[in-house]
Amino acid sequence: MHKNCMTGARNKRLAALTALLRRHSLTRQDELVTALREAGYEVTQATVSRDLDQLGAIKIRRGGETRYTLPDQLGAARSDDGRLRSLFAEWVRVAEPAANLVVLKTPPGSAHLVGVALDTAPPAAVVGTISGDDTLFIACRSPAEAAALAEEWQGWLRG
Template identity: 90%
Template sequence: MTGARNKRLAALTALLRRHSLTRQDELVLALREAGHEVTQATVSRDLDQLGAIKIRRGGETRYALPDQIDTARSDQRRLRTLFAEWVRAAEPAANLVVLKTPPGSAHLVGVALDSAPPSAVVGTISGDDTLFIACRSPAEAAALAAEWQSWLGS
């Protein structure tokens, strides 16, 4: 591999680790902004070489590296189990998702979300039986609430 290609692959790896990127055109733009002149075909080949694949996490599909895949699946399984046991309702409210839990249980779910937040989540606030999850947009909040609602009681 050439030095330029090594630098490009390192930049692509860093982008995939730091950002939730869902489309190759986003990767092309981000790499160009970082000083790498690339085409979509180049990015496609680089993703293949890195072993990156698309995964579904937190209601969105995004690129992930092989070492991120098992962690993401494990985090999702843990969240699903917690939600099925502790969450009674998930409702969107503007750019928030409001979760209702039994008394004294909101912090359990909040800690799990804070340790592996879906990319749409900006932060959480836990009360006794209510958890507020701030999302980047109302659309992301609605998508997360719908996904999480489907986990309840499962």
């Protein structure tokens, strides 16, 4: 098959996957494989896994349910402090400085949610983030900036 044909088919599959994620609460990759096959795409779980990665889809927990979501569905693309504050109030349990890092603790499966929001519109002091399952490391330019951010964010958690 010609490379452009493969790219076109892949783009159509990614668009179909995006539409599925927007319309349905899908919790497992095998559900996505089935839904894509029903839509006429012959895919494997490995293909779906790569596609989810390319789309930046992440699993989040909401109301006891874990499901796939796209970064723009998090509502974190705006850089206003109000959105980030409400995200922190809902998902962050602890903000603690450690040298030039700020360590955030979240409920299991939620660190990526906060990490995507920070990566989308990082505060000036933030150099980058690393998300685990329930822990997020935020690298700052200096220990003083890390301490100031941690203090500000911990204030958001208190109300």
